[in-house]
Amino acid sequence: MTVDVDVVVIGAGPAGMSCSRVLAQHNVNVVVLDEQNAPGGQIYKNIEGVTEKRPADLDFLGKSYAEGIEIANRFRAEDIDYRPGSSVWQISSSVVGKRRELIYSAGGKSHKLMAKYIVLATGAIERPIPVPGWTLPGVMTAGALQSLLKTSAVYPTGKLVIAGSGPLTLQLISQLMDANIEIAAFVDTTPAGSLFRAVFHLPRALLAPEYLKRGWHLVRKLKKSGIKMYSVASNLEIFGDQKATGLSFTSRGSRYGIEADVIALHEGVIPNTQTGRLLNIEHQWDNSQNAFRPVLDGSGETSVAGVFAAGDNAGILGAKSAVLSGEIAGYAIVEKLGFIKESARDLIIEEAKLRRFIENGVRPMLEALYPAPDWIASADNETIICRCEEVLAGDLRKIVADGCAGPNQAKAFLRCGMGTCQGRMCASTVTEIIAKELKRPANMVGSYNIRPPIKPISLGELASLNEG
Amino acid sequence: MFNRLPNIIRKPIIFYFDNEPIEALEGDTIASALLSAGVVEFRKSALSHNKRGPYCLMGTCFECLLEVDGVTQQQTCLIEVKNNMRVCREETKRLITNDG
Known part of the structure; x- marks a missing residue:
């Protein structure tokens, strides 16, 4: 069965929760799909369960985790069609009648939604x-x-x-x-001299002194x-x-x-770009974070019209900025759907952006203090880079020397990125190694093409698409 | 290699891992319940058959795959454990034979 909705938000972490809250507050028909069993994402994982059943554990989990309950409560307070335990495995690249088809799996069955707008709030993965x-x-x-x-x-x-x-x-x-x-x-693998480099970013970091x-x-x-x-x-x-x-x-x-x-x-953590890659949205290499992130306009819209990205999957900025990015994308969509005026939207978005700028004050300093590792492209030849298919760094270097043009051809030569994790655990390493070997910018090397289903599904789950 | 903090008020439940009963607590994922019960080796890698265990616990690495209630290749870090659930390790490669 296919159901028409205005917006599908993928992910119920800080960005997904705040985005869907803004949408619901403006009576937008929104569905939130999340792989986890409860809202919170990774940063506020199980925040409701801990707060309700093990409140004493908040003492050691800390204040910044405990803060998540407020975001979860505000999300729960709205009438939102929230579907936990749902894994999106296909989003069509074509648009039919202003809507895009999205398929997800839940409870062993596949379900179809036709959405006018899609918000990717899929968060980060650890590098x-x-x-x-x-x-x-x-x-x-x-x-x-x-x-x-x-x-x-x-x-x-x-x-x-x-x-x-x-x-x-x-x-x-x-x-x-x-x-x-x-x-x-x-x-501690933090390189020497970090503190010295970080000092230059202190003035901006003072905008958000609580982080310091x-x-x-x-x-x-x-x-x-x-x-x-x-x-x-x-x-x-x-x-x-x-x-x-x-x-x-x-x-x-x-x-x-x-x-x-x-x-x-x-x-460190890097954007989870798997769903964005499926949609072929444009990505660019972030030289300070050593990772790809999607190219966005001021409101978080990607290079594919109607598809937004908010939160750490759009570039690592942390949970508080994710809430603001979620709100910004939410208001942009509310305006596109005609529920608020352009002038009202601009006012709200500009204010949220200012708050995000202040919130992000500490980022350049953090990136100087804890720089992205510079040794990954030099991983030892005998080291496994693709865990699923057990491809070694040396295997990749050899085929690159033999003329392999990039990550997608490496799949054909070595099967790297073609195991169960579908490249999630090796894509960033493969890009870095090929870029170094070919002395070519990572942007030009690119990353794996990602094809559906982006989560492994059973034939039964596929077949269930044709049931009533 | 793993243990539980004491101040727990969650309900105990029983599930089965490779036919052995294992006690868990309501709200555990299958992966967290197994780790706390001392299981760290979940599967074998597809090629070298080397032992693997949970790595990321957030749905990315696919190292915690097990068969759950008859369904193969389930990401056990994403599934909440339930009473009487039957979980088992999987053979890495399934052989296709002529007599099916």
Whole structure:
């Protein structure tokens, strides 16, 4: 059965929730599709469950997480057709009668919607970190450990080593400390000289002083914690046979080897562009974040008319900016549908943009403090880059030397990006490696073409499209 | 390798992993319930058959795939565990034989 709607919002994180709230407040017929079982996205994952059933855990999960309940409550307060547990797997590139067909899977069946506008609020993914041994059980991302704490109050035991760089590693350490969970070591991969570079961005960062205060507090807390720390770490290597048992790395000129049962990696987050790629929207390489992000107009509309992007999938700006970007896209659509006047829209959007500029004040400083890793394109030849098809960095370099023109041809040569994750875990690495080998800008190298279904579905789910 | 924080007031439930009963708590995902029960190896990689376990827990890496109630290749970090659910590991490759 096909149902006509005005807007489909994909994702119920901060951007998706705020965008759909604005739309519903203006009586727009909006459907929110989200893969998770509850609103919040990754940043506010299970915020309702924690607030209701485990409020004491908010003490260690922290203030910035607890703030999410207000956003979720405002989302729930509106009459919104919210469908959790829904995975979008196809959006048609053609428009029929001003509407675009969108297909998603939920409860083992496929469902079709015809939407005038689509908002991509699919958030971010943690940057894939191709180091030797990263496929061993026991190696996870820092975000995965946070996710366990949020959904289930489950924490790692034994020797936990956090290896990486960025605000999220500091936040995780702070949460674990407050929950009295032991951390064996923090292997900090932040390069030397970051503080010096960051100082130049201090004036703008002062626009949003609460971030500076929070960051300063985290750094001091870490220094006083007594956790074993290794700074300016590089050349990580994880070892283990059936599962991870330790890691080695270089820190300030010396090579170290330490034991570990659970290793949490993190090198920042990058936009989740999978759905946008399916629609062939235009992307551009962000040189400061080392990742692709969609090209947008002032209101968040992509190069494909009627398709908007809001939140971290549109460029990493964080949760508070995501709320504002969601609102901006919402008001732009409300105006297009004729529910408010252009002048009213402009007033609201300009104000939201100003607030977002202030909110983002700290971003340039954060990017200088925790720069995107510069070593991924130099990943060791023996390191797996495509986890699903077990393609090595050296395999890719070899076919590039033999004349492979780009990521899509690499699929044909090596099957990289063609496994179950459909390229999500190797696309960024493949672009970086090819760009370096060909000495060509990442923008020219591009990324995988993404084709439907963008989530694996069963034949039954496909066949169910023809049922009533 | 994983444990639970004590102050829990959620309802306990029982599900089955490879036919063994496992206790979980209401609201757990299948992946978080298995990790807290000590299971870290979920599957084998398609080519080398090396062991794999959950990596991202946010629906991106597809390392937590298991068969859930007879449906293969389910992302267990996205599915809430339910009473009596039957979860099992999968053979990486299915052999096609002439006698079906």
